[in-house]
Amino acid sequence: MPLDGARLSGDRLEVPYAKSQVRKAPHVDVDDDLSPGQEEELYRYYGRAAGNDRPAGDTDRNTDTTSDTVTDAGRDDTRDRSGDNAMTRSEERLVADTRTERAGTARLRKYVVTEEQQVTVPVTREEVTLDREPITDANAGNALDGPAITESEHEVTLHAERPVVDTEAVPVERVRLGKQTVTDEETVSGEVRKEQIDLDGPEDRNRSNR
Template identity: 55%
Template sequence: MLNRENIENLLTKGGNVIGSDGEKIGSIGQLYADDDTGEPTWVTAKTGLFGTSQSFVPVEGAHSQGDDLVVPYSKEHVKDAPRVDVDGHLTPEEEDRLYTYYERGARTYSESQNDVDLQGDADLNAGTPTAGIDSDRRADRGTVGHDTSGPTTDDAMTRSEERLHVGTERETTGRARLRKYVTTENVTKTVPVQREEVRLEREPITDANRGSALSGPDISEEEHEVVLHEERPVVQKEAVPVERVRLDKDVVHDDVTVNEEVRKEHIDADGVDRDGRR
């Protein structure tokens, strides 16, 4: 059996009122309890555009299902219930209309607040709401409906969405520098060289050389020498500038695809027919 604490927990969790046909009637609006016993007697279901209307449903026979409240009446039956203002208390006349509609029998009220009917239920002459929407009315009667989840603003909801703005920022990705170092390698070159060698020549005495041959003593000892020469490679090294090297920068253009999630608000109309009328 449902008690006040059970239904208030459903209110806190934002549960829905589900009909016996399995269809959602609306979200749970307010809980009405008996003034004497504090036991829940009525609960309202928010219906109409943005939940601007509330239909009263008896708590008796209802049961919880997860975060929802399942009542033993169909969605259409609840939506056709007599319209009663959610203004803090139910008058005896209003309760009579609701009891008659839900075929629970009209209540008998007396001056005593402790009267008990034939079924043993406590007198519900002044059922009091314990949780749900703010029951204050808009002073501005030109506004249709009122907010049910926060302070009343105007007659429209603002739908917002996130926009993606992509820019660029400059950051350091690396450094480049020039460094000079010395290596050694072998270079081979072929250089032509000359050298002198001695060749012995003999010639006979002729009239042409007779004078030279008889110019010395007849018999003597003597030496004659020839100086020989040859070329050898001479290696010299010099440092010669061959090029100049510097660092420069080029700007390269690329296309980068950015993939990011953005949020959008959507607005659904509950209880509105296709032609826009309730």
């Protein structure tokens, strides 16, 4: 930038241009010398004629800006004015937290299924037996009662049990919904910014402190 109107205050160079105006100035590599064309472009941008200490155009365009401090090719160092010749280097850190979101719902649903079961049931039945007994004094009367020779029949009714299957509903258990908290670990990532401080000097131009 043109240095007419600039003054040195301690270690700061105060110029009559706004910070925003300096930031938008045509870019020039600080390691190279100005070419005549670049010099003319800068003079034109700041409204001054090349080699002239007076504004070439409107003199009101840069008023009320003498209090701005611009150093190191337009970098704003207003936050490092503690007077101890030190810069504060800051960086961002990831701060992780949690929030509770609805993850879903659960419900109890009862339905009927049919399955095959087997049970063992004891059953009884009657079987016919044939008992023979000799004639004795005790049964002789019954044996001789009736014709001596005759034909006759005698029958016995037999009974048997058959299994009968039926069902009944019986309560077996109670089921209810409950909730429990389970803690897991998840890894999250994000982008953070950090400041870097470079030292430009005659012996070591690009030594950095990170």
